[in-house]
Amino acid sequence: MTADPSAARVHVVGAGIAGLACAVRLARGGRRVALYEAAARAGGRCRSFHDGQLDRRIDNGNHILLSANREALSYLEEIGARDSLIGPERAVFPFVDLASGARWRLRPNAGRLPWWIASAARQVPDTGLGDYLAGLRLARAKPADRVVDLIAPGTALFERFWRPLTVAALNTAPEEASAALLWLVVRETFFKGEAACRPLIAREGLGESFVEPALARLQGAGAEVRFKQRLRAIETAEGRAAALDFGEARVALGQADRVVLAVPPAVAADLLPGLTVPDDSRPIVNAHIILPEADLLPPELPFLGLVGGSTDWVFVRGDVASLTVSAAEDLAELGNDEVAARLWHDTARALGLDESRQPPIRVIKEKRATLAQTPQALQRRPPARTDLSNLFLAGDWTDTGYPATIESAVRSGRAAAALCCA
Ligand SMILES: Cc1cc2nc3c(=O)[nH]c(=O)nc-3n(C[C@H](O)[C@H](O)[C@H](O)COP(=O)(O)OP(=O)(O)OC[C@H]3O[C@@H](n4cnc5c(N)ncnc54)[C@H](O)[C@@H]3O)c2cc1C
Incomplete structure (x- = not known):
């Protein structure tokens, strides 16, 4: 659907996954969208580029989705890139312990009852059923609990399962990571069976899967996408954002225009004095x-x-x-x-x-x-609504309830898009 050129615009600032998911949702819904990005390319923390030293196209870092990441997968459907992810037909995670040389495959079973924890053929080496059952304490996690407050470190299961899982899912060591957020991950994956645990990775690269198809969709829908546009200040009047200051350019906002700020937390805090954001x-x-x-x-x-x-x-x-x-x-x-x-x-x-x-x-x-997905930092995640009636926040760091991942970024972008249309 192409937007009516006289209609109000939504100005999305930041072309990471949150900004892209927001802009695509709006543009496909027929809204006039302008997307501004400070860098010369889109993707933010999820990008591919040609590396001169290796002479290869590489990603900034490996990104893995799980089949449980419903919104991230639906974003890929929306931009026509669902087939660009590959992964095994059944959930399986091969591991090696470099200290002992032990090798194993983590293979959760189908169905909601995780009987694999009682199967010697599927258990992590040197672990027993009691170790796994002890992990159920996570279900009682309170907001202030760290993973190590509920699961004792030092066991084989801790080092070979809980630590790698916590670090992969929350990018935070279990000694300080939020137990409640880890429990959400466990509930949405292992307690839904192997069909929710299948790993998915980009066949070619992050750009080919998550970024370029989104830009193509935006172009097809007539959205404006502007690179090298760093938002420097937001002018406000009467409880609204009134203009966006990009240094050389100033964009005055119409009465019905909306703004979505999909920038990193420190940038959002600079632009919106008084905003509380995770600072770690x-x-x-x-x-x-x-x-x-x-x-x-x-x-x-x-x-x-x-x-x-x-x-x-x-x-x-x-x-x-x-x-x-x-x-x-x-x-x-x-x-x-x-x-x-x-x-x-x-x-x-x-x-x-x-x-x-x-x-x-x-x-x-x-x-x-x-x-940092610690109990303290998570309390500082702000909602999408701000004190400015026409300005909303997006980004994996906002209060989506999910770990700061692509799934959270997409959820935040889509939530902000819905608020713009409300
Ligand atoms: C190495 C690495 C590995 C990861 N692995 C995984 C993984 O395996 N699975 C997973 O799901 N997630 C993973 N993540 C997390 C995932 O990349 C992020 O959750 C997601 O990319 C965040 O998107 P975002 O849009 O919220 O933020 P960002 O990507 O940070 O986007 C913000 C955008 O705003 C732009 N910007 C900043 N300031 C301004 C300004 N003033 N004006 C205009 N634009 C501005 C930035 O240039 C950027 O493009 C990983 C992240 C990294 C770095």
């Missing part, structure tokens, strides 16, 4: 390595979870291995050469390669990858 974040460190041969992991299961080293996950696409370390506060402080050496050490052991021959490695540190 956690880094994710990624490394991309050119391997001596292609497809070292099976194409139907091209990733591997690692415990007992520095690395959390290895993904293989063609001859590039991409490594992820979440909640990587310590690693992010090290120099890139030291990071590369540590992650190559893990990769060589996990994939059975000659460690003495370190190939070219590109390290990418996302210092503010997500908000």
Whole structure:
């Protein structure tokens, strides 16, 4: 549907996943949309680019969806990119413990009753049913509880299941992560059976799946998309946003115009004095390595979870291995050469390669990858509505109730779009 050029406009600021999901929803509903992005390209924390050092197109970091991520998958449907994700037909997560050499596959069963925790063939090595049942304490989590307040650390199950799960889902160590938010993840995945736990990754890249199809949809619907437009200030009058100041350009807002601010929390706080936002974040460190041969992991299961080293996950696409370390506060402080050496050490052991021959490695540190999903920081997530009657917030960090992920970003963008139309 193309918008009526005389109609009121919605100005969406920030072309990350939240801004894109918002703009697509509005444009497809026939609204006039203008999308402004400070960078030269869209995608924000979820993007692909050509890396000159490796001479490959890479993602800023591995992103994984689960089949439980309903809104994220429906966003992909909406932009015509659902088929661009690949993953195994059944939920399966291969793991290796670099310290002991143990290898196993996490395979939740079909159906809501998680009987896999009682099956010796499916349990994580060195764990027993009692360890899993102890994890049910998470169901009683109060807002102030950390994961370690309810699940005792130090057991094999903690190090091989709870820690990797917490860090992957919340980008926060279990010593400080919110137990209530982790319980939401467990409830929506493991307690819904394997059909909700299937891992999905972009076949080609994040740009090809999440970003370019959205831009094409926006273009098709006649939306304006403007890059290198950094919002510097919001002029207000009578409890409304009255104009947007982009430095060289000033956009006066009509009476019926709306604004969606889909920028990171610190930027939103600068633009809207008095707004409470999560003020603590956690880094994710990624490394991309050119391997001596292609497809070292099976194409139907091209990733591997690692415990007992520095690395959390290895993904293989063609001859590039991409490594992820979440909640990587310590690693992010090290120099890139030291990071590369540590992650190559893990990769060589996990994939059975000659460690003495370190190939070219590109390290990418996302210092503010997500908000710190601690009980304290989560209390600072604001709702989409603001004190300005025509301005709404979006972003994975807003109060969607979900971990700060693509799912949360899409939910926030769509919620803001609905408020603009209300
Ligand atoms: C390395 C890494 C790995 C991740 N892994 C996963 C994963 O496996 N699964 C998952 O679901 N999620 C993952 N995430 C989280 C996911 O990327 C984010 O939740 C999502 O991309 C957030 O989107 P957003 O639109 O809320 O924010 P952002 O992507 O931060 O978008 C904000 C946009 O606003 C723009 N902007 C900033 N200031 C201004 C301004 N003044 N004017 C105009 N524009 C401005 C920015 O340039 C940016 O494009 C990962 C994140 C990282 C960094």
